[in-house]
Amino acid sequence: MPTLTIDGQQVTVPPGTTIIQAADQLGITIPRYCYHPGLSIAGNCRICLVEVEKAPKLQIACYTPVADGMVVHTGSDKTLKARQEVLEFLLANHPLDCPVCDQAGECELQNYYMDHGRYEARFLEQKVKKSKKATPIGPTVMLDQERCILCSRCVRFTDEISKTSELGIFHRGDHAELDVVPGRALDNAYAGNVVDICPVGALTDRDFRFKARVWYLSSSPSVCPGCSRGCNIEIHYVLDRPYLADGARVMRLKPRYNPAVNQWWMCDEGRYGYKAIDRARLVQPMGRTQGLSPQGTVPSADSVSHPLVWDLAMTEAAQHLQEAQTRNQLGQWGVLPSPQMTNEELFLARQLFQERLGVACDGRVAERPATGDNFLMTADKSPNRRGMAAIFSETTDQKGTVPQGDSPLLAERAAAGELKGLIVFDHDLVALYGEAVARTVAQRVFLIYVGSHDTATSRLAHLVLPSAVYAEKDGTFTNVDGRVQRIVKAFEPLSGARGGLEIVADLARRLGAAFPHTTAAEVFRAIGASVPAFQGLTYETLGAHGAPLATAEAVTV
Amino acid sequence: MIRKRELTFWERMYLPEIIRGVALTSRHFVRNLAIHTLHAVGLAKHRSAAVTYQYPEQPRPLAPRLRTRHRLTLREDGTPRCVACMMCETVCPARCITIVAGEHPDPNIEKYPTRFDIDLGVCIYCGYCVEACPEDAIRMDTQILDIAAYSRAEMKLDLHELLNPSLRKPVKACSLPFPHRCAVRGDPHAAGPEQPLHGPIFIGGDVTRAAGMEDQAQQARQIEAPHPVPLPSGEREKGEGRGNG
Ligand code: SF4
Ligand code: SF4
Ligand code: SF4
Ligand code: SF4
Numbered sequence: 001m002p003t004l005t006i007d008g009q010q011v012t013v014p015p016g017t018t019i020i021q022a023a024d025q026l027g028i029t030i031p032r033y034c035y036h037p038g039l040s041i042a043g044n045c046r047i048c049l050v051e052v053e054k055a056p057k058l059q060i061a062c063y064t065p066v067a068d069g070m071v072v073h074t075g076s077d078k079t080l081k082a083r084q085e086v087l088e089f090l091l092a093n094h095p096l097d098c099p100v101c102d103q104a105g106e107c108e109l110q111n112y113y114m115d116h117g118r119y120e121a122r123f124l125e126q127k128v129k130k131s132k133k134a135t136p137i138g139p140t141v142m143l144d145q146e147r148c149i150l151c152s153r154c155v156r157f158t159d160e161i162s163k164t165s166e167l168g169i170f171h172r173g174d175h176a177e178l179d180v181v182p183g184r185a186l187d188n189a190y191a192g193n194v195v196d197i198c199p200v201g202a203l204t205d206r207d208f209r210f211k212a213r214v215w216y217l218s219s220s221p222s223v224c225p226g227c228s229r230g231c232n233i234e235i236h237y238v239l240d241r242p243y244l245a246d247g248a249r250v251m252r253l254k255p256r257y258n259p260a261v262n263q264w265w266m267c268d269e270g271r272y273g274y275k276a277i278d279r280a281r282l283v284q285p286m287g288r289t290q291g292l293s294p295q296g297t298v299p300s301a302d303s304v305s306h307p308l309v310w311d312l313a314m315t316e317a318a319q320h321l322q323e324a325q326t327r328n329q330l331g332q333w334g335v336l337p338s339p340q341m342t343n344e345e346l347f348l349a350r351q352l353f354q355e356r357l358g359v360a361c362d363g364r365v366a367e368r369p370a371t372g373d374n375f376l377m378t379a380d381k382s383p384n385r386r387g388m389a390a391i392f393s394e395t396t397d398q399k400g401t402v403p404q405g406d407s408p409l410l411a412e413r414a415a416a417g418e419l420k421g422l423i424v425f426d427h428d429l430v431a432l433y434g435e436a437v438a439r440t441v442a443q444r445v446f447l448i449y450v451g452s453h454d455t456a457t458s459r460l461a462h463l464v465l466p467s468a469v470y471a472e473k474d475g476t477f478t479n480v481d482g483r484v485q486r487i488v489k490a491f492e493p494l495s496g497a498r499g500g501l502e503i504v505a506d507l508a509r510r511l512g513a514a515f516p517h518t519t520a521a522e523v524f525r526a527i528g529a530s531v532p533a534f535q536g537l538t539y540e541t542l543g544a545h546g547a548p549l550a551t552a553e554a555v556t557v
Numbered sequence: 558m559i560r561k562r563e564l565t566f567w568e569r570m571y572l573p574e575i576i577r578g579v580a581l582t583s584r585h586f587v588r589n590l591a592i593h594t595l596h597a598v599g600l601a602k603h604r605s606a607a608v609t610y611q612y613p614e615q616p617r618p619l620a621p622r623l624r625t626r627h628r629l630t631l632r633e634d635g636t637p638r639c640v641a642c643m644m645c646e647t648v649c650p651a652r653c654i655t656i657v658a659g660e661h662p663d664p665n666i667e668k669y670p671t672r673f674d675i676d677l678g679v680c681i682y683c684g685y686c687v688e689a690c691p692e693d694a695i696r697m698d699t700q701i702l703d704i705a706a707y708s709r710a711e712m713k714l715d716l717h718e719l720l721n722p723s724l725r726k727p728v729k730a731c732s733l734p735f736p737h738r739c740a741v742r743g744d745p746h747a748a749g750p751e752q753p754l755h756g757p758i759f760i761g762g763d764v765t766r767a768a769g770m771e772d773q774a775q776q777a778r779q780i781e782a783p784h785p786v787p788l789p790s791g792e793r794e795k796g797e798g799r800g801n802g
Binding site for chain 1: 640641642643644647655657658659660664665666667668672691692
């Protein structure tokens, strides 16, 4: 394996490695525009020129393979001068758009120019006008040809990753322009990624456009809940300027690098799925009865629903369960946990309902059919079905029965009038089983809905407990390949909503069965101790990129 | 700490000091009277005498560089030069500027403010916004000092008042020739405090939002449960802050 010296530091790398990769290993960042680790190498932007001893002229770091004994200087006078000159060329036709450019603040042209620029301009000629400024080239992407530095990253992305080839570079020399192929639009399912990889503001996000300046954004690592792939993301949000997006907190999602899951990419469906975080949320517990209801009767679905304070809502939920317990009717209650819940919430629900109360929990819930593709998107649009299977497949140490195989679904039993109460987490019964079934359920059983959004089911329920969405809670999801990944609470739940863990733990406390573990980390440690699939996993071992289930292969969905 | 100085014997005599004070005042009076009289007949113009400005009827001349009420400069077509780059909003140490950007029909301008408020009740008149602006779009040269108002809301300047310094709330009619979030016409998002998109959602028909929330909390605390349901203290509801904090 060749050993080389970069800026006085020695490094040994496999043959075929390029200088820029070797330098990255050492933590030395060589400027780059066209080079992207996820794409083929183009070598056209020339900003990565470095001095290699004994070479007659400067070499591009992105395309020069390392050799044994090579001595590279990334900060020599010659290198710095070359960077300055490359930047001067790149800016020859560049507009002075920074004030209106959405990229400002995260623009590599700005960044490198601040580091290496030649601050007095000497370009007196007329700039070449390009034909497209602020022109949409697809449903999600806006193109400004004058800001493009022709690095061809986006062209290579559509050729190599999305394999749709909508983009190309047309004309020659000064007049070269990036554009969509005539008659086409940039409308593939991964189009949003070109905005992330464009080093300048030539391609900007139509959805994020003008909503906020990037330096207003705070960022929090998370996992996309859009499908079971679990692409790693960053949530970009603004809390202190609520006027920016009419009160919405989340401004955009960006993919986060994870070599084992999504590399650098994410799909557009997930990217724009963030809007649900701030729309149509439940922000107040609601109930059709106030205080104590006459036991055993179910309030009519047409009765008026009242807003409740949390205290009263939780008391009522606890009283219904307690009543069932004293009458020995808990066998006629059921719980529908949801694959939208985190592993921690599912585990706590299992412990409370299944193990302590002996209420049946049914994880076999029909899902609406959806489609996936052969890249990232999966057909299963819930983030944690694998985790739910792992947690509820455990049958030791529990009183309640786990409905399995072909036994009738809980929802069907509820509709048939065999149940007295049903606790539904997140699921929309109307979407799953149809309006008629859901209505029948609501007429025959006491329906408690724990969920974040206003759905047809929340409108039918007798008691509604608003819960937090993924951005508002700590926890883990288990993706389709059995990889357990952390989601980090970006901000507090909306006032009036509570985290799922908090709701279940509060209910347990009111039933006189408080849990010793309450925070997400504590609950996760408890999962590691009692569910074999999660053995040995803690938040520390998960790290930023997650870790596979101990029995990733054994658990099937 | 400054100790009180002991009075000298002469000062403790009282009358001499009184006489000294009266002499000082009389000297100024006589001097000003004399010089103003000379001025009246066109003499001794190079000597100045004390004056009293009859403010507000007679305003005092202001230095041209004095920082006064803000204005937004205009393009020829009457639209603001501001491109909503939010540099001023970013730099403002008092955080009293509120800008919401919109898409300009001309792609060469691209961006413009659909809302631009400055809260003069909060502004510290530092002038950083003027310094930061890359478009010479905001200036503090109106020479308007009297910005008193009867309410906090009236201390806020919006687009109408910023583009036309002669206006002050209440603005009667909107004459801005471009789309904007107009408080005069009553757009819902025109002025803060901004409501989040997600309002309270009620199920099963109309309910008047319970003014009795507090009663309910009381009730929750007082319920004598027929079962030993441990009731919490009820303190939580109070302690919860808004997520948006
Ligand atoms: S691409 Fe970068 S340098 Fe060019 S206008 Fe946008 S922010 Fe400024
Ligand atoms: S649009 Fe952006 S990514 Fe594409 S070639 Fe131009 S600068 Fe590169
Ligand atoms: S003068 Fe200073 S405090 Fe006032 S708006 Fe401008 S930047 Fe803000
Ligand atoms: S700095 Fe100037 S151009 Fe930018 S938003 Fe403020 S007033 Fe408008």
